Amino acid sequence: MRLSAITLDCPDPLALAAFYRRATGLETHPKSDADFAGLNGPHGLYIGFQRVADYRAPSWPDQAVPQQLHLCFTVDEELTDAEARLLALGAGKPDQQPHEGRWRVLTDPAGHPFCIVSK
Template sequence: MINLDAADPAGLAAFYSQVLGWEVLHSTAEYAMIGDGSISLGFGLLPGYSAPGWPQEAAPKRFHLDFYVDDLEKAEAQALALGASKPAEQPSPDRWRVLLDPAGHPFDICLRS
């Protein structure tokens, strides 16, 4: 299980459940969790949460998630429609894209080899 800090745990769980197609297992204002039956992502309320940002980090980056996809354009469009944003700086846009979730955590969508 992986836990992420958040200002809005329920909102972040809803975002990632749609991005990944996973079920929301628990959702309150203080804590939310999604899962696929083998792994879970939890989102815990952190008062005063500040997003790390990317590529210029306002606060230290704590982690980033990589998700492998078959179609970068389709996965990017889906994530953006669900509330992600795309920073202008992209290190290798042919192979992977850096996106920011609604809380500002960076995550990558990577072309499956």
């Protein structure tokens, strides 16, 4: 068994795919549309974004609306530089940062938390 795809619920699949495309450099899947968009990742891993009616963003670290999952990305640059780049692309930064010296918790434009870790 091999993991082939990860799909995130969101209100606007094309916008969220564009954020992650700019953040990661992955290519947009050619059949992306307003209801389901995707990025082609390395080794065949596909990241999908599906439209969900009445989407409610996770409320991390509060669990009123659970995060359900989060993604972790290794960055080649310093954490501070990567954080600044991602914030400029539209990421958010929650006040709570459990281990800010080792990784940073950010949120994508749809509210999903994700972490960045330096090599």
